[in-house]
Amino acid sequence: MNRARAFAHEQSRRRLILLALVALTFLLSLLFLFAGRYPKPGFTFSAIWNQEGMAQSILWKVRLPRILLALVAGSMLSASGFTFQMLFSNPLVEPGFLGVSQGSAFGAALMIVIGSSTTVMVQLSATIFGLFALLASYLLAKRFRFGGSLLRLVLSGIAVSAIFSSALGVVKLVAEPTKDLQDITFWMMGGLWNASWKQLFSILWTVLACMLLLFSFRWKLNLLSLEEKTAHSVGLNPKRDRLILLVVATVGTTLTISITGLIGWVGLITPHLARKLFGSDSSFSLPGSMVLGSLFLLLCDTLGRTLLPTEIPIGLLTSLFGAAVFIIILSLKHQGGKA
C-alpha cells in the first residue's frame, strides 16, 4: 500500500503546485491593477489611495476588466490548444493550425464590412466561420492522399488557413479605410486595449461554460489521445466525445478572439510548459495549462501596456516570448520526439 500512498502524495504535490500558481496569478493580477502609465509610468498606489477620481476610474473601468479579460482569454486559449493537441495526438497543433483562427478573423471582418458590426453579430460570424474552417480542414484531410492522418490534417489546416487569409485580404481591400479597416487590423494584431466590462460580459459566461466543460473532460483527454479503438475499449464513446470537445474548444476560442483579436502561441506554448511541470497526465496538465495561460497573457499584456508610451500589440509579445520559451523547452532535454 506504500505505493498507493506515494501516488496519493504525488497527486497532492501537483495540486499544491497548481494552487500556488493560482495564488501567484491572483496576486500579480492585484498588483498589476496599479501598473500603467497614469498618472505616471510604473506602479502608482498613492493616487488611487488618495481617491483621485481619474485614477480610480481607470482602475475600475479600464484596468480591472482588461486584467480579467487577459485571465479568461489566456485560460481559454490554452485550454483549447491543449484540447486540440490531445484530440489530434499532436503536440504541435493549436486552433490556428487548423484554420480556426483565420476562419474566425474572416468571419468577423466580413460582418464588420457588411455593416452589422454589433458585438453579437461579429461574435456569431466569427464562431460560425471558425467552426466551418475546422470542418473544412477535417473533411479536406480525409480527401488528401498524401502522408499519415496527422500530416494530412496539418496540411489541410495550412491550406484552409491560406484560403481564409486570402479571403480576409479581399475583405480588407473593399473595407472602408477610416473605420472598418482599422477594426479589421485590430483583429490581425490582437490586443486587449478595447477591453470593457460590456465586452467582457458579452463572452464571459459562454467562455466559462466552455472552460468548465473542457476541464470536466480532463481525464478523458488522456484516453482520446490514444488510438480510437483503445479509447473505445476502456469505456469511452470516442467519436461523440471528440466532436463535443472540438466544438466546445472552437466556440470558446472564436468567442475569445472575437474580443481580443488573433493572439498566437498561447495555445501552443502553455500546454508544453504545463506538461513539464505536471507530467503528461491531463488531469493536472490541462488545469495547469489553463492557469499558465492566464499568467502568460497577464504578463504579456501588462508589459505591452506599460513598457512604452505607445502600446505594444499583445500578439507581438506572445509570439516573441512564446517562441523563446519554445526554443528553450525543446533545447533542454532530448524528448524522443514526444511532448
Place this chain on the structure above:
Amino acid sequence: MNALQLDNVTYTYPSGTKALQTISFAIEEGSSLAILGSNGAGKSTLLDLILGYKQEPGIRIFGKEISTYGRKELGRTLALVPQTEHYHFSFTLLDYTLFGRSPYLQAMGNPTADDAEIAYQALEEVGLASYADRSITNLSGGEHQLLLLARAIAQQSKILLLDEPTSALDPANRKKVLSILSSLHQRGKTLVFTTHDANLAYALATHVAMLKQGSLLCFGKKEEVVNTEMLTTLYATELTVCQLGTETLIY
C-alpha cells in the same frame, strides 16, 4: 454460461466487400479461444465486432446482446490488447496502466490510490513495476507489448481480447507474454486472441476458430480441429502436426 456467443454474424465493409460471412460459435466462461487464419482472413474485423467497436447484431456477451451494453459496462466486461499503440505524449508507465481503470471512474472523476494499487499490481504481473515512473517513450518493443497487457489487466475485465499478442516479439518476450496469458487463463480469465501462428494457438487455446476468407472453416476444441488436414486447408500449404514428448509442434 456462454461468455461469448456469435449467431450468424456477417460484416460488410462500407465499400461493399464482404469481410465476414455467417460466423457462429460459442465459448464458455474461462475458455481460451484462438481465432486462427492467414493475413486478411477477417480475424481483426471479427475481434472489432466482439469488442463492439464495429457493430453487427448476433453477438452476445454473457447472454446479453452487445449493443445493449453501456460503454463503461462493456469496458468492465471486455479489455483489449491491441497489436500496437502509437504514443504521442510521454505518459509514465503508471499513467498508461491507470487508463485501464477508466470504466470504474465516476463521470468526472480521476483515479484514486486504490486504482493506483491495482495498476501497480498489473505492472508487477508483467514485470514492469520498477519502471512505473519511467516514460513510455523509452520502452523496447517487448516492454511495449507488456505494457499494453498491463493496462488490460488493470481493467479487471472478465474477457481479455488480444490482437496478435506475440507477432512482433522475440522468443524471450514471446515466452514471457505466453506465460502471463497462461497464468491469467488458469485464474479463470476468458481469453480471445487472433493469431496466424498455429503453434501459439495450440499452446494457449482451449478452442480454435479457423477463419478463411471471411468464413468459418471450423470451430471446436483444439484437439478436435487442429490437425494436418484442417491446417493444410486453412493455409493452402502443407503443414504437419506432430507430438514431441508432451509438446505439439506444427510446422
